[in-house]
Amino acid sequence: MAPRVKVEAGRPDRLGVNVTRGGLNVAVPAPDATAVEVCLFDSPDGAETARVPLPARDPRGIWHGLLRGLKEGQVYGLRVHGPYEPTQGHRHNPNKLLVDPWAREVVGQVSPDDATFGFTRGGPDADLTFDDRDSAPFVPKAIARKPAKAPPPGPRTPWAATIVYEAHVKGLTIRHPDIPEEDRGTFRGVAHPAIINHLTDLGITALELLPVFAFSDERHLPGLELSNYWGYNPYAFLAPDPRYGTPDDFRAMVTALHAAGIEVILDVVYNHTAESDELGQTLSLRGLGNRTFYRTRGDGRSYVNDSGCGNTLRLEDPLCLRLVMDSLRHWVTEMGVDGFRFDLAVTPARHHGAFDPTGPFLSAIAQDPVLSEVKLIAEPWDIGAGGHHTGRFPAPWVEWNDGFRDAVRSFFAGTGDPGDLASALAGTSHLFEPSGRPPQAGVNFITAHDGFTLRDLVTYDGKHNEANGEQNRDGTTHNLSWNGGVEGETDDPAVQTNRDERRHGMMTALLTALGVPMILAGDEIGHTQRGNNNAYSQDNDLTWLDWENADWAFRDFVRDMIAWRKATPAVRRTAFFSGAVDPATGERDVTWLDGVGAPRVNSDDWTRDREALGVLWGEADTPGPLMFLAPRR
Incomplete structure (x- = not known):
């Protein structure tokens, strides 16, 4: 039954759907639209029961209204009317239900059904056509939620004392025998004592989680019977992916980690969305205002693709920048996170096409009294022109140090240079010291989610990505690895000894170098992906940590090295070596x-x-x- 709704003008200042005493205040940025409707559903899987036009539009293009008679828990979506002129950059289509990008909670998953595309799929000019099928049955729905009280604050560990552990919610927990089956693969699993005890026993101070924003599959994966595992394909920036749990589950996880003295850092994606290029789905921002939210080329039909994922967010636009800033503040003030690692951080930091340390994105964060005080980690590159900028992000940012990775890998593959290793151990000062930042401006790592695991780094000369369905063409060939003389696993004791010594050597280098060390989850227990260095689509036991067959002896070594680091001020110094x-x-x-x-x-x-x-x-x-x-x- 459709709820009785009385509509008033409401307020445009708080974007999204916000629960008030009078009902739901809705404010939707859609500058080129001719009308915006709020679509109401009786349940996440139920039928649409009403469409409520928003009655007012402010000069910035924010459509708004107060919907009296509605309350928290209302399931909803958006429909936006306006020009469908792809050659002018307009892709409005009211037949496509849109996810509110400010939604605090979403339910359901994105389907690959053709109805989710704004055009009729076909030839190279298919995106110029107009599709009139209703996409509502095939897209997630938003749920109206009140702002929540944040968990107790974290320990605010200084950078010089920080040990980062990069992990995937599902991969970390899904195979752990001590976690109840219903909690495996979720935020509840991460909060389980089995995981927290493992982290505290190791000496980890910060858990960095791969993306947890609601995300969907790249369009080619369903045809390969694969799915997006890593999560670098978001469509809603304030909502956790429902596969991992609810917002309350997330806050409970943060509370448990904070109680154990562990900070929570989120790997966040603000360089692109799941809507991909001009042949992608219409899920949210494309239907709200394509030219507002995306950087386009020429007449506006095609997209700038500095992310390599089909589109690039247009953070030069105040409304797009507002979305990102609102998202970041939400995760700090309501969800309790302690910092962020920004995927392809050069992309949002571009201004007029080029990386700009004083551009809109970095300047907005620098002046924000909340965000400027949390941990900020940049992946300091993207695939666009002039996209590599390690050492150029301003304070208080720190950056992934790919120079450290390459120097250590090369040396322990027998092809490196001791001078490069010395530079890495000394904090790569030639990159970070000119900015006036300390050695902790560099986050040192040998392995990360993208690439070989530590065990695979000493086991394989080349990538083995056949399971990804792309004939082993995907993934980097620049691995700086060495298999010790035999490709893949072997029982040869001499080769095993060689590999074990090099694992120990690389981990020692990581934990004795100036800077902030980051350990890839599973490296401490000998996890292998069997040579796959691009396992983004492998949601299976290739990527899930195998706790029952863990290398506990190596775990103990890593634990002891972390303890040594914590007891040794010389490797935690906040000034570069000078020879004094x-x-x-x-x-x-x-x-x-x-x-x-x-x-x-x-x-x-x-x-x-x-x-x-x-x-x-x-x-x-x-x-x-x-x-x-x-x-x-």
């Missing part, structure tokens, strides 16, 4: 050694011995020299 003498010891702050323990003084000392690097810290109460040995190939 420590008055307390009479030694330089760092001395680099060759394979026999002699100091490397000049260039000849660096070129003469390329198979070993020693490091001796000059601070008081610091252990003696540490030696890194390159493998003999």
Whole structure:
């Protein structure tokens, strides 16, 4: 039965659907629209019961209305009327139910059904056609929710004391035997003592979760009987993906982690959305205002694609920027997160096509009293022109240090240079020191979700991505890996010893270097993806951590190295090495050694011995020299 709704003008200042004493206040930015309707449903799977036109539009193009008679829990979607002129950048289609991008909660999943496309699928000019099928049965619905009280605050661990652990909600929990089956793969599973005890036993201080925003599959995956696993394909920026649980589940997880002294960092995607290119689905922003929310080319038909995912958000527009800022503040003030890792952070930081440290996105965060105080991590590149900018993000940002990754991988593959390894251990100062930031401006990592696991890095020379259905064409070929002489798993004890020594060496380098270390979940227990270095579509035991067959001995080594790091101020220093003498010891702050323990003084000392690097810290109460040995190939 349709609810009785009385409509008034309402307010345009708070975007989205907000629960008030008078009903639901709706404010939808759609500057090029001719009408906006709120569609009401009796249940997530139920029929549409009413369409309520919003009665007012402000000069910015925000349509708004107060819908009296409605309350929290109302299931809804949006329909937007306006020009459908793809060659002018307009793609309104009221036959397509749109997800409110400000929704705090969504239910359901995006279907690949043809009705979710704004055009009739076919040839190369298909997007110029107009499709009149109703997409409502095939798209998620939003649920009206009140703002929530945030969980208790986190520990606010200083960067110099931070140990980051990058994990996937499902992959971390789905196979853990101590977690109840109904909680596996969810926020509740992450909050389970089995996971929290593992993290605290290791010494982890910050859990960085792969994307948890509501997301959908890339359009080619259903045909391959695959699905998006990583989650880098969002369509709603304030709502957790319902597969992982409810907003309340998320807040309960944060509360449990904070109680254990662990911060929560979210990997967030503000460079593109799941709507893809001009042949993609109409799910939300495309139908609200294509030219407002996306960077387009020429006449507006095609999209700028600096993300490599079909489209790019247009953060130069105040309404688009508002969406991103509202989303970030929501996750801090209502959901309790302690920071963010920004996927392809160069893309939102572009202005007039080029990376701009003073552009709208970075400037908006810098002046925000909430966001400027949380942990901000940039992936400092994208695939667009001039897209690599490691070291160029402004304070208080820190950045993924790909230079560290490459130097350590190369050295322990037997192809690297001890000088590059020394630079990595010293915090890659040539990139980060010019900005006036400390060594903690660099987040050091050897492996991440994208690429080989640590075990695979010493087990495979080449990628093995056949399971992705793209004839092994996807994924990088620049792995800087070495299999030790045999491709894949082997029982050869000499090869196994070689691989084990290199795993230990790389993890030691990670946990003794200046900067902030990040560990990929599963590396500490020997997780393998069997050589797949692009497992974004592998929602199965290839990516799920195998707890029952864990390498507990290596886990213990990692735990002990983290404890060593926490007890050793020399590797947590907040100033780069300068070669200065420590008055307390009479030694330089760092001395680099060759394979026999002699100091490397000049260039000849660096070129003469390329198979070993020693490091001796000059601070008081610091252990003696540490030696890194390159493998003999």
